[in-house]
Amino acid sequence: MEETSGTVRAPSPPSDVPAAKKPRLMVPKVPPASGKAVSQSKSQKRRAQYNALPEPCSAEDVLWKEINDVLGEDYVNAALADGTDRQSPFEYHQELELQVVAICSTGSALAKSPESSRPWVVVVPFSLPGETIRAKVYRNARMHSFADLLEVVTPNPELRDDTAVQCKYFGTCGGCQYQMLSYENQLNLKRDVVVKAYKNFSDLPEMSIPTIESTMPSPKQYNYRTKITPHFEAPTKKQRADPNNPVNERPDWLNIGFNRVGTHKVIDIEDCPIATPIIRETLPAVRANVVKNLYTYKRGVSLILRDSLPPAPAVGAEPAIDAVSTEAETHVCITDHRGNVREKVGSWLFEYPNGSFFQNNNSVLPSLTDYVQSRIFAAPAGGPNPTHLVDAYCGAGLFAITLSPHFATVAGIELSQESIRAAKNNAVLNSIPATKISFRAGDAADIFRAVSDFPSGSDRAPYRPATQGTVVYVSCNVHTQARDVGIILKGSTEDGKGRYVLESLRGFDLFPQTAHVESVAVLRLAQS
Numbered sequence: 001m002e003e004t005s006g007t008v009r010a011p012s013p014p015s016d017v018p019a020a021k022k023p024r025l026m027v028p029k030v031p032p033a034s035g036k037a038v039s040q041s042k043s044q045k046r047r048a049q050y051n052a053l054p055e056p057c058s059a060e061d062v063l064w065k066e067i068n069d070v071l072g073e074d075y076v077n078a079a080l081a082d083g084t085d086r087q088s089p090f091e092y093h094q095e096l097e098l099q100v101v102a103i104c105s106t107g108s109a110l111a112k113s114p115e116s117s118r119p120w121v122v123v124v125p126f127s128l129p130g131e132t133i134r135a136k137v138y139r140n141a142r143m144h145s146f147a148d149l150l151e152v153v154t155p156n157p158e159l160r161d162d163t164a165v166q167c168k169y170f171g172t173c174g175g176c177q178y179q180m181l182s183y184e185n186q187l188n189l190k191r192d193v194v195v196k197a198y199k200n201f202s203d204l205p206e207m208s209i210p211t212i213e214s215t216m217p218s219p220k221q222y223n224y225r226t227k228i229t230p231h232f233e234a235p236t237k238k239q240r241a242d243p244n245n246p247v248n249e250r251p252d253w254l255n256i257g258f259n260r261v262g263t264h265k266v267i268d269i270e271d272c273p274i275a276t277p278i279i280r281e282t283l284p285a286v287r288a289n290v291v292k293n294l295y296t297y298k299r300g301v302s303l304i305l306r307d308s309l310p311p312a313p314a315v316g317a318e319p320a321i322d323a324v325s326t327e328a329e330t331h332v333c334i335t336d337h338r339g340n341v342r343e344k345v346g347s348w349l350f351e352y353p354n355g356s357f358f359q360n361n362n363s364v365l366p367s368l369t370d371y372v373q374s375r376i377f378a379a380p381a382g383g384p385n386p387t388h389l390v391d392a393y394c395g396a397g398l399f400a401i402t403l404s405p406h407f408a409t410v411a412g413i414e415l416s417q418e419s420i421r422a423a424k425n426n427a428v429l430n431s432i433p434a435t436k437i438s439f440r441a442g443d444a445a446d447i448f449r450a451v452s453d454f455p456s457g458s459d460r461a462p463y464r465p466a467t468q469g470t471v472v473y474v475s476c477n478v479h480t481q482a483r484d485v486g487i488i489l490k491g492s493t494e495d496g497k498g499r500y501v502l503e504s505l506r507g508f509d510l511f512p513q514t515a516h517v518e519s520v521a522v523l524r525l526a527q528s
């Protein structure tokens with residue numbers, strides 16, 4: 001699951017000439033007369049990429065669909081047909097006054113071009129629907145331009161509350177998009193993201209999509225992030241060789257932090273208020289250590305700071321972890337990529353290697369696992385009560401372990417050997433007998449071959465889960481989830497083995513202050 005959010009600048013067109021001045025490039029459509037496959041030259045490939053519509057379900061495609069919504073599909077299709085789709089009305093670095101009309105699922109605002117120019121969308125971060133803004137264009141793309149926000153001329157007082165912003169880097173750092181919104185408004189926006197994802201990507205009729213539930217809030221809205229990964233560029237060879245390098249002093253060129261919004265350039269970050277207190281306390285020492293050893297680095301480095309419970313007590317020693325709440329416990333910060341992290345989810349204990357995957361907002365995890373459990377057992381009356389749980393893509397066993405008391409048999413599958421080792425160890429740590437729970441390394445697509453001892457678990461076709469029961473699909477990418485759910489529902493209608501219905505959809509806020517939403521879809525085999 002990818003937890004980093006932020007606006008990613010779309011790939012540049014083939015040259016750096018602003019689009020307004022660029023000739024339209026065409027891809028040859030006719031194959032060579034010989035019929036032999038001729039490999040494309042690099043420039044042909046770049047042209048093809050330039051002319052192609054975005055990769056389905058990519059971040060660019062999410063934006064593209066919402067640009068279509070703003071401009072109207074007929075207008076966009078006409079521009080594509082007559083080749084004016086890249087004829088931006090704006091010059092590079094042109095300053096514009098704009099009206100924001102929508103907020104995109106990526107977290108950036110969509111503003112419409114002024115009436116004096118052709119209809120066009122300008123994508124601007126940190127602005128809100130209903131606002132008048134000034135922005136400066138930095139790139140032109142198909143039917144839209146990207147611009148930096150210069151000024152909010154007329155704020156939308158119903159949405160904007162700049163006094164809520166808690167980070168001095170907000171507006172520059174690419175990590176957070178929504179600190180100027182009340183939490184309630186953030187949750188509402190995230191619900192809209194789920195709505196739009198299923199409208200634009202599931203290819204399902206409206207009647208097959210349930211009313212999307214309100215977004216499950218995170219108990220903590222700041223100080224929640226249990227992992228951060230600031231990074232920095234290494235000094236050049238020349239810089240390393242300079243005898244006048246200052247000792248223990250950060251040179252001006254060194255930035256240790258996160259990417260500037262809309263770029264891959266690192267900005268220096270001394271504190272991150274969405275991170276947990278122990279991470280915030282530890283960051284200065286980690287930064288100082290980088291500065292101390294700066295001229296030994298030959299490559300850029302991604303640091304890791306992870307909130308953890310203290311190491312396990314030695315055998316026979318008094319246990320350091322009690323069964324009360326994590327709030328009352330001492331926390332430590334693990335900075336070694338190979339270090340061991342310990343974390344409690346409710347009363348369950350998890351251990352995993354620092355460099356491997358674990359969800360990054362501990363405060364909301366009990367709500368998430370409880371919700372998944374409650375949805376599974378909310379099966380319509382008369383149906384069989386689930387007894388077997390398959391946790392596909394199980395990581396260190398979060399769902400398998402926390403849901404294990406409710407099932408007779410639990411099996412997890414996961415590609416990473418390291419995570420599987422952790423999951424097996426977590427089963428032992430939580431005293432779940434091996435007769436009940438098992439974990440195996442492998443491709444989740446093979447899960448129903450792997451758990452052949454499970455009832456009716458013989459169907460191995462992709463996206464076609466076991467022939468009975470409930471599928472709970474938890475995803476950090478609601479757009480690919482919507483696409484997959486559409487495929488499952490349609491496939492199940494056609495293959496005659498029972499039809500799935502999409503019973504519920506709910507977003508979870510794992511990353512407050514950002515545009516990210518985790519989505520939980522519940523699919524149930526219809527009672528025939």
Ligand SMILES: C[S@@+](CC[C@H](N)C(=O)[O-])C[C@H]1O[C@@H](n2cnc3c(N)ncnc32)[C@H](O)[C@@H]1O
Nearest residue numbers: 001357359393394395398414415416442443444
């Ligand atoms: C986002 S993590 C979720 C882990 C776990 N479900 C959780 O919530 O903590 C997704 C996991 O899927 C694993 N994965 C990716 N592709 C896979 C595949 N084809 N088969 C099995 N596991 C896979 C990754 O290694 C990663 O641990």
